[in-house]
Amino acid sequence: MSRFSVGGMIELEGLTKRYGEKVAVNNLTFTVRPGIVTGFLGPNGAGKSTTMRMILGLDHPTAGQVRIDGKRYDQLKDPLTYIGALLEAKAWHGGRSAFNHLLCLAQSNGIATRRVREVLETVGLTAVAKKKTKGFSMGMGQRLGIAGALLGDPRILMFDEPVNGLDPEGIHWIRNLMKSLAAQGRTVFVSSHLMSEMALTADHLVVIGQGRLLADTSMADFIERNSRSYVRIRTPQRELLLDVLHTTGITAVEAGDEALEVDGSKAEQIGELAARHGVVLHELSPQQASLEEAFMQLTAESVEYHAHADALPSEQQELRRQQQQWGSEWRRS
Amino acid sequence: MSTPQPPMPQTAAPNWQAAPGSSYPSYTSPIPVVRTHLGHALASEWTKIRSVRSTMWTLGVFVLLVVGIGLSVAALIAGNASEGSLSKENPLSFGFFGLLLGSMCIITLGVLTTASEYGTGMIRTTVTACPSRGRVLVAKSIVFFAVAFVVTLGSALLVALADVSMLDAREPSGQEWLKGTLGISLYMALLGLLSLVVGSIIRHSAGAITIMIGVLLAPLVIALFMFSESLQDLQQALFEYSIPNQLSVFYSQSLSNSGPSGWDPLWIMLGVTAAAFAGAYALLEKRDV
Numbered sequence: 001m002s003r004f005s006v007g008g009m010i011e012l013e014g015l016t017k018r019y020g021e022k023v024a025v026n027n028l029t030f031t032v033r034p035g036i037v038t039g040f041l042g043p044n045g046a047g048k049s050t051t052m053r054m055i056l057g058l059d060h061p062t063a064g065q066v067r068i069d070g071k072r073y074d075q076l077k078d079p080l081t082y083i084g085a086l087l088e089a090k091a092w093h094g095g096r097s098a099f100n101h102l103l104c105l106a107q108s109n110g111i112a113t114r115r116v117r118e119v120l121e122t123v124g125l126t127a128v129a130k131k132k133t134k135g136f137s138m139g140m141g142q143r144l145g146i147a148g149a150l151l152g153d154p155r156i157l158m159f160d161e162p163v164n165g166l167d168p169e170g171i172h173w174i175r176n177l178m179k180s181l182a183a184q185g186r187t188v189f190v191s192s193h194l195m196s197e198m199a200l201t202a203d204h205l206v207v208i209g210q211g212r213l214l215a216d217t218s219m220a221d222f223i224e225r226n227s228r229s230y231v232r233i234r235t236p237q238r239e240l241l242l243d244v245l246h247t248t249g250i251t252a253v254e255a256g257d258e259a260l261e262v263d264g265s266k267a268e269q270i271g272e273l274a275a276r277h278g279v280v281l282h283e284l285s286p287q288q289a290s291l292e293e294a295f296m297q298l299t300a301e302s303v304e305y306h307a308h309a310d311a312l313p314s315e316q317q318e319l320r321r322q323q324q325q326w327g328s329e330w331r332r333s
Numbered sequence: 334m335s336t337p338q339p340p341m342p343q344t345a346a347p348n349w350q351a352a353p354g355s356s357y358p359s360y361t362s363p364i365p366v367v368r369t370h371l372g373h374a375l376a377s378e379w380t381k382i383r384s385v386r387s388t389m390w391t392l393g394v395f396v397l398l399v400v401g402i403g404l405s406v407a408a409l410i411a412g413n414a415s416e417g418s419l420s421k422e423n424p425l426s427f428g429f430f431g432l433l434l435g436s437m438c439i440i441t442l443g444v445l446t447t448a449s450e451y452g453t454g455m456i457r458t459t460v461t462a463c464p465s466r467g468r469v470l471v472a473k474s475i476v477f478f479a480v481a482f483v484v485t486l487g488s489a490l491l492v493a494l495a496d497v498s499m500l501d502a503r504e505p506s507g508q509e510w511l512k513g514t515l516g517i518s519l520y521m522a523l524l525g526l527l528s529l530v531v532g533s534i535i536r537h538s539a540g541a542i543t544i545m546i547g548v549l550l551a552p553l554v555i556a557l558f559m560f561s562e563s564l565q566d567l568q569q570a571l572f573e574y575s576i577p578n579q580l581s582v583f584y585s586q587s588l589s590n591s592g593p594s595g596w597d598p599l600w601i602m603l604g605v606t607a608a609a610f611a612g613a614y615a616l617l618e619k620r621d622v
Contacts, residue, residue: 007359034359057464058457059621074464077368085461091454093385100384108377108462110367148458153362185360 007069008034008155008187010055014064017050017211024050026211027064032189034155037182039202039219040191043299047211048191049088052160056085068156080109080152086145086159094134098125098144101133102151111152119147138165146174156187163197175201195295199223209299226294231267233260234283241279248273259283374463374472382476387445392480395438396488402431403492411499424502425513426584428492432517433577435488436549439481439521443528444541446477451536456622466617470533474610477529482522489514509585516599517583523602524576530606533613549576574601 010032017025025047032038042048053059055066057073068076068083076082092101102116120126123143128136133144142165149157159178163171178201182188192198198205198219205222207215215222232255235241245252245262250270252260262270267286274281367373382388406427410419447470450456463469493514497505505513528545535541556571572578573592582598593601 053457053621056461058460060619076464078366079369079464080462081362081364081366087457087461088454091458093381093449093453093455095385095387096381097384100380104377104380104384105458105462107380108373108459109369110373111364115364153364155360155362 008185009069010156010187010189011067011070012051012055012064013066015051015054015061015066016063017047017054017059018062024211025054025061028208028211028213029064030206030213030216032187032206033204034187035182035185036203037178037188037190037201038204038206039198040189040206040208041195041198041295042191042193042208042214044193046193046208046299048193048208049160050211051208052085052087052158052189052191055158056083056087058087078109078152080105080111080154082152082154083156083158084149084152084154085157086142086149086162088160090133090136090141091145092133095132097130098133098136098147099129101144102147105148105151109152115151115153119150122150123147139167139170142166142170146177154186157181157189159188159190161191161193163192163194195292199291207295207298214298222294223291226289226291226298228263228289228294229265230287230289231262231265231270232283232285232287233262233270233281234258235260235274235279235281237279240277241274241281244273244277244279245270261287369463371468371472374468375476377463378469378472378476382446382480385449387449388442388480391438391442391445392484395435395442395484398435398438399428399431399485399488400491402434403428403488404495406430407492407496407499411501414501417501419500419502422500422502423505423509423513423584424496424500425493425505425509426581427496427500428489428513428517429581429584431492432485432489432521433580435485436521436524436576436580437546439485439525440528440545440549441542442481443477443525444532444538444545446473446529446532448532448536448538448541451622452538460622466622467614470610470614470617474526474529478522478526481525482518485521486514486518489518512583512585512596516596517580520580520583520599520602523599523606527602527606527609530609530613534609534616553577 012028012030015025015028016023028047028051040048040051050059054061055068055073065072073079073083096104098120099116102119103113105111106113106116117126117129120129123146125140125143125147128140133141136144142162146159146162149159157178159174162174162178166174178188178190182203190198190201202219205215205217205219206213217225233241233252238258238260241260242252248269250262250266252262255261265286267284271281271284273279274284410427450459459469460466493510496502528541531544532538532541535544552571552575556568556575559565559568559571569591579593579598579601582593582595585594
C-alpha cells in the first residue's frame with residue numbers, strides 16, 4: 001500500500017467497524033502525514049476513538065485496513081518507539097505509582113529507565129512520580145498519559161482529546177508541544193470535537209460524522225472555503241430595497257426574523273444604494289461565519305446526539321430517536 | 334490594573350504555511366530501537382505485579398493463613414494428643430487446613446493479575462505497548478506462577494518442618510516429603526494460574542473470583558445435599574474430584590479410597606488449566622480490548 005520510503009505515514013483504507021446493527025466507523029479512507037499536525041474532528045460519537053483504537057490494533061476492523069508505514073500495528077516490533085498514543089484518560093491501575101506505571105511500559109519495549117525520569121520531567125510530574133495515580137486530577141492524568149505517549153520518543157503520536165480536563169496553562173502547553181513535535185518531522189494525529197481548538201493547532205483537517213468522512217483538507221483551505229462573510233440588513237421598506245438591489249444585480253436572501261442577507265462584503269455599496277434611493281435601513285451589519293458554524297453546518301446531518309430535536313420534521317425525529325437508542329445500547333454493552 | 338492575564342491563545346496568525354508539501358522530513362529518534370521479545374514482557378509483568386498493593390495483601394494474608402493455621406494446628410495437636418496416638422500419622426498432613434483456606438488468596442491474586450487490567454483500562458495501554466497479546470498472557474502466567482509457587486513452597490516447607498519437629502508422629506517418607514511440599518505448591522500455583530486464565534476470559538474481577546470460589550467449594554457443597562440413592566455415583570465423584578479432596582490427596586488422606594491418588598491431582602489440574610489457557614489465548618486474540 002505504501003509506496004513512500006519515509007516513515008510516519010498512517011494509511012486508512014475503507015476502514016469500517018460495526019457493532020451489531022450500529023456502524024461506528026463507515027468506510028474511512030485517508031492518510032495522515034508526517035511533519036504536520038493533523039486534526040481529527042467530529043462531534044461526540046462520530047467514531048474518532050474507535051478509529052484510533054483500530055489504528056492501534058485494539059479493535060479489529062469489520063472491513064478495510066489500516067497500515068502504519070505499510071505494516072499492521074501488531075506487526076511492529078518496537079511499537080512504543082514507533083508510535084505513541086494517548087487514548088482515554090486514566091488507562092492504568094490507580095494503585096500503581098506514576099513512575100512504576102511508566103517503568104512497566106518502558107520495560108515492555110526495552111526502553112531505558114532513565115527515559116522514564118525524562119518524560120516525567122517533560123510533562124511536569126516529577127514531584128508526584130512516586131504517588132499513586134488514583135489521587136491524580138484529570139489534568140495530571142492527562143499529563144501522565146502524554147508521558148506514556150512520549151516514552152519511546154516515537155515518530156508518530158496520536159492524542160485522543162488531549163485538552164480534556166486540562167487548565168488553560170495545560171492547554172497552552174499541549175498545543176505548543178504538538179506543534180513542536182510536528183516541527184521535528186513527526187506525525188501528529190490529534191482528535192477533538194472542538195473546531196476552535198483545531199483551528200489553533202492543526203495544519204490539516206480530517207472531519208468525520210457518524211463514522212463517515214466529511215472532509216479531508218488543509219486547514220487553510222477549510223478556513224478559506226468556510227469563513228463566509230455576508231451583510232445582514234433590516235429595513236421597513238423591504239420591497240423597495242429588494243427592487244433596488246435587484247436592478248444592481250445583488251441577490252438578497254431571506255434570513256428569517258425579517259432580515260435579509262447578502263453574500264460578500266458589500267456593506268458600503270448597499271448603504272450607498274439605500275441612501276441614493278431613500279430606503280430606510282434599521283440594520284446594515286457585515287457578518288463573518290465562524291469556523292465553529294462551518295463545522296456545525298458540515299456535521300449537522302450527522303450529529304448523533306442533538307440537544308433539540310423538536311425543530312425537525314417528525315419523520316426525521318423518529319429516525320434520530322432510533323439512532324440515539326442504538327447509540328445508547330452500544331454504549332451500555 | 335494588574336489583573337493576571339489568563340494565558341489564552343495569542344496565536345492570532347497561526348502558521349498554516351508550516352505544512353510541507355511533498356517532501357516529508359522524517360523524524361529519527363535518538364533512542365535505540367529494540368526488537369521486543371518475551372524477556373521484555375516478563376520484566377514488565379514483574380514490575381506490574383510487585384508494584385500494586387493487592388499483591389502484598391493477598392500474599393501476606395496467604396502466608397498468615399498457611400503458616401498461622403499450620404503452626405496453631407500443630408501446637409494444638411501436640412498439646413492434646415495422647416502418647417502414641419499419632420504414631421501412624423503422616424505429620425505433614427496437618428498443613429492441609431491452612432493451605433485450603435489460603436487457596437482463596439491465591440485465587441484472588443490470580444484473577445486480579447489479568448482481570449484488574451480490564452477494570453482499570455490498563456489493558457489498552459498494555460496491548461498498545463505489546464501488540465502480541467499472546468505474549469502478554471504467557472508473560473503474566475510465568476511471572477504469576479513463579480511468585481505463587483515460591484511463596485507456597487516457602488510457607489508449606491515451614492509448616493512441614495514445624496509439624497515434623499513438634500508432633501510425635503512417624504517419620505514421613507521421601508515421597509511424602511516431595512508431595513507435601515513440592516507437589517502441593519505446584520498444585521496451588523496451578524490453581525492460581527487457572528484463576529488468572531479465568532480472569533482473562535471473564536475480564537471482570539468480582540465475577541471471575543466468584544466463579545473460582547464456586548469451582549473450589551461448589552462440588553463439595555452440592556455433594557453434601559445429594560441424599561438420593563440414584564445420585565450416589567455422582568455424589569462420590571463430586572467428593573473425590575473436588576479441589577479440597579484433591580489437595581488432601583497430596584497428604585495421602587483422601588476422603589475416600591477410590592478417586593484420584595498419588596500425583597493424579599497435579600495432572601488433572603494441569604490438564605484443566607492447559608485447556609482453559611488455550612481458550613483464553615484464542616479469545617484474547619479475537620476480541621477487542
